[in-house]
Amino acid sequence: MARIKPQALLQQSKRKKGPSRISATTVLFYLLILTLVGFFLFASYRHWSNRSRLQAESHVSISEGDISSADSKRSDLPGYAVLNTSKGSIIIELHKETAPEVVDEFIDLCQKGHFKGMLFHLVIKHYVIQAGDNHGAGATEDWNLRGKQHAISSMKHEAFMLGTSKGKHNHKxxxxxxxxxxxxxxxxxxxxxxxxxxxxDVVQEIEEVDTDEHYKPKISIGILDVTLKQKV
Incomplete structure (x- = not known):
């Protein structure tokens, strides 16, 4: 068997035990990988962060748009009604902000001609004039008369106000x-x-007409038609 020289054994031992070297190319490769991973994570964070912010802003914008749309729709309603009566015209400013549902119903009925030809069937001086369906007028007359005893005790309900009875209304x-x-x-x-x-003055003229013992006018006084207006 051939003998290995001591110098050759020493060199062979150094090659086995010596630390392995990492090339510069490998280091650059791993640095590039880490850089790309970091950039991807940062980009993902920015994307989802912006998306959440845009969704929140979009929700607020839609909510504000709904409110704006509702306000715009409300402002588009006619603000005034002209009751053309057989005694003259009465101009009414509608309280569409404080009684929106009733104003909506009133406008709808005006457009359908509901009040055309409607008579003032109850006139109580220094109290109220009423136009509408006079069926069951006795009950209405009763509470009107009871209320008249205490009519001038407060300013809660002003003169020359337009109203309708509470509760759901049928067609008439x-x-x-x-x-x-x-x-x-x-x-x-x-x-x-x-x-x-x-x-x-027209309201007062209607108020002064002669009535019978049931406060029904002796002559027919009615609403000829109602005209809706945005401005007067």
């Missing part, structure tokens, strides 16, 4: 009341949804 049950004096007793009976701004 939307009656109209115009007060001719401050009447607090009607606060629990009527929903006020408008105010006379012109034509108080």
């Amino acid at each position: 049950g939307f009656d109209l009341f115009i007060t001719t004096a401050p009447i607090p007793d009607l606060n629990e009976k009527l929903i006020v949804f408008g105010q006379v701004i012109k034509g108080e």
